[in-house]
Amino acid sequence: MSLVERIERALFWRKPDGSRLRCIFVTPLFVMRDADKVRKQVAQIVEGNRYNAVASLLDLQRGRDYIFDGRGPMSPDSRMIRNLRLVLRAGLTPVLIIRNDWAVRTRQKYIPSCDGPCPNAKDFYAEPKITAEKVFLSKLSDYLPYCHVQLNIEPEEHTSAQFALHIAAHLRNNGFKNMLLINPYKAAEVAHEKCRPQLAALGVLFARSLSGSGIGNDPVINLDGNLTVTRETAPGWIRRLEASGRHYILWSRETANSHDKIPGEYL
């Protein structure tokens, strides 16, 4: 850790204090090439004074022309760390979505943590990946005390549940105290439900994607992928999220593709 980074840690970084998660999901934020745009979006979120956290994918699939690969199979990219520091310096809590199950499920051509495509979803949750993920997380150890971690994003493969359980236990055994979230999908929901007691014992919270107009019963209301969230409906959604008293993650198609400014209606 460089001197400047240590100064930033001493002066600006905040450990989450257990307060309610008010999170905006800006899909590419941690992997955007242009640091000035990252700074500006972070400043917008801070000035909006609504959110205390920002979620983004470290393992965002290739396809957007303004991003880089945020990680490899076992290593974070240094530019991703730079962006993470910009978020930390602003006093926000990063929610690290460490792996891209959605990209595996939808057969994306290049998934950074796989260094290519992942033709067989089972491989994404096999033993070599567990080992690799532990190495990857060890390289983020300076930052993890200041972050929440989302262990998966819409996996459909049932073995994803044991994978999440394994990584959650690993993080807790290594002293991780902040929020751990899971967002299983379809068949994987059943598998995660079977592990619910073990997941609960590790303090892992369900944060399943809500595609309709309801807010479900999970402790974290997660609007990931909800196409009903638009500039027009965002103020109403935000009022409902606030009134729920629960943790929440606001996503919209626009925040998923916002390489310039975040539209003010979401802030």
Place this chain on the structure above:
Amino acid sequence: MRLIEYCARCGYENRAATEKRVGRKCPDCGTELEYEEVYQSDIDRAEYPHREHEK
């Protein structure tokens, strides 16, 4: 104040920079360098984070 020249990408740093040189590239990775003016007290705080709590 002390001027630190550093690379936000790879971690290179020069703690004894004398001037901000716009466009200067990192000798290790080629990224444009950034500059930070810091107080010695902040450096002390970063390097000895528990110092203020010492009895």
